[in-house]
Amino acid sequence: MRWAANVSRRRGSLIGSRDELTEQLVAEVIVRDLERSLAFYTALGFTLERRTGEFAVLRWDARRIFLAQHGDLPELQGRARANLRILTADVDRIWAMVQALDLPVERPVADRDYGLRDFSVRDPDGFELRFATPL
Numbered sequence: 001m002r003w004a005a006n007v008s009r010r011r012g013s014l015i016g017s018r019d020e021l022t023e024q025l026v027a028e029v030i031v032r033d034l035e036r037s038l039a040f041y042t043a044l045g046f047t048l049e050r051r052t053g054e055f056a057v058l059r060w061d062a063r064r065i066f067l068a069q070h071g072d073l074p075e076l077q078g079r080a081r082a083n084l085r086i087l088t089a090d091v092d093r094i095w096a097m098v099q100a101l102d103l104p105v106e107r108p109v110a111d112r113d114y115g116l117r118d119f120s121v122r123d124p125d126g127f128e129l130r131f132a133t134p135l
Contacts, residue, residue: 017050026064026065026066027065027066027084028065028066028067028068029065029066029068029123029125030068030069030125031067031068031069031070031123031124031125032069032070032071032124032125033069033071034054034055034056034067034069036124037067037069037123037125038051038056038058038067040103040123040124041058041065041067041123043101043103044094044097044098044101044103044121044129045094046058046065047059047060049064054068054069055067055068055069060086065084075125082127082128083120083127083128083129083130084127084128084129084130085118085130085132086129086131087132087133088131088132088133091109091117091118091119091131091132091133092133094131095109095131098119098121098131103121103122104122105120105121106120106121106122107120107130115135116132116133116134116135117132117133117134117135118130118131118132119131
């Protein structure tokens with residue numbers, strides 16, 4: 001897997017910024033191996049904002065996602081229980097990157113009848129990321 005490169009650690013405060021602490025809704029994804037997950041997410045274009053031990057804050061444009069390591073997380077079997085929709089101006093550019101990185105595709109890119117061109121990939125713990133552009 002080409003995306004599983006080393007991720008540089010950003011040392012940060014134990015406490016997040018005021019913006020991070022007051023953001024109304026943030027998805028927190030529980031992962032088994034934070035290093036592996038950081039490699040996956042940063043290869044997709046997320047930016048590491050802060051890392052403290054087994055917790056990391058990532059950004060996608062103006063939005064955040066949290067990753068929290070729980071080594072005892074059971075492996076997900078079958079279909080993902082949830083997905084995170086990420087709007088992007090050019091879903092085909094992200095699709096090409098996913099193909100180049102050889103990431104596990106859950107649903108290939110296509111125009112959907114619900115008004116989006118989208119695709120889904122799975123992170124190392126089975127959580128789906130759905131990248132989309134409005135049609």
